[in-house]
Amino acid sequence: MRKLPRVLVVEDEPAIAELIAVNLRHNGFAPTIAPDGVVAQRELDDVLPDVILLDWMLPGESGAVLARRWRQHERTKGVPILMLTARSDEADKIQGLDAGADDYITKPFSTQELLARIRAVLRRRAPQTVSESVHIGDLHLDAATHRVLFRAQECKLGPTEFKLLHYLMTHAERVHARGTLLDKVWGDHVYIEERTVDVHIKRLREALGQAAVMVETVRGAGYRLTIQGLPAGQQ
Numbered sequence: 001m002r003k004l005p006r007v008l009v010v011e012d013e014p015a016i017a018e019l020i021a022v023n024l025r026h027n028g029f030a031p032t033i034a035p036d037g038v039v040a041q042r043e044l045d046d047v048l049p050d051v052i053l054l055d056w057m058l059p060g061e062s063g064a065v066l067a068r069r070w071r072q073h074e075r076t077k078g079v080p081i082l083m084l085t086a087r088s089d090e091a092d093k094i095q096g097l098d099a100g101a102d103d104y105i106t107k108p109f110s111t112q113e114l115l116a117r118i119r120a121v122l123r124r125r126a127p128q129t130v131s132e133s134v135h136i137g138d139l140h141l142d143a144a145t146h147r148v149l150f151r152a153q154e155c156k157l158g159p160t161e162f163k164l165l166h167y168l169m170t171h172a173e174r175v176h177a178r179g180t181l182l183d184k185v186w187g188d189h190v191y192i193e194e195r196t197v198d199v200h201i202k203r204l205r206e207a208l209g210q211a212a213v214m215v216e217t218v219r220g221a222g223y224r225l226t227i228q229g230l231p232a233g234q235q
């Protein structure tokens, strides 16, 4: 299971920062908010994000100053920077790009535009961080948008069911014991009973509708996602 791409959101206006973070979270990213350069620097020293969304106008050092510095430092120079600004002057845009930003978005921007630009810089600079979509038969899972389609119909999955399906699809045709699934999907939560897996498998099947037959119970062993479950001619 791939890690969600981390996005450091450097933005001093709490309402905007929170709105961006919520949208990122809903679209398969792991955002962290920093209200200024000092907090952002602390975050960068701690964990390197996959992309930085950097507001131009910040208290203390400006976005352009920060971009320039992060580009020069060995540790941060490879991290894509997307500049956010309320100003749309051509001169500002050039200044931002000169400072080392990879791209530039003018406020107000739509969520779709922001997501598209983030994915574009990630693809350009770090192709491995953009989760590919997985297809098995007519079942499609897009890890970046968190969508699951079966024959072009969207299946509405909860977050745990999504993670479970993602794991099963990327490790298809193999039998996975409940303990293994707990480990891989839930992480180190030793207090979760194996029965929990059965509950989420049941929910996953309900959400998958016709594709539910692809999630096979292997008695005494665990679960397997298999294309064999679909009737012949539908594979």
Ligand code: CA
Binding pocket: 011, 012, 013, 055, 056, 057, 058
């Ligand atoms: Ca600002």
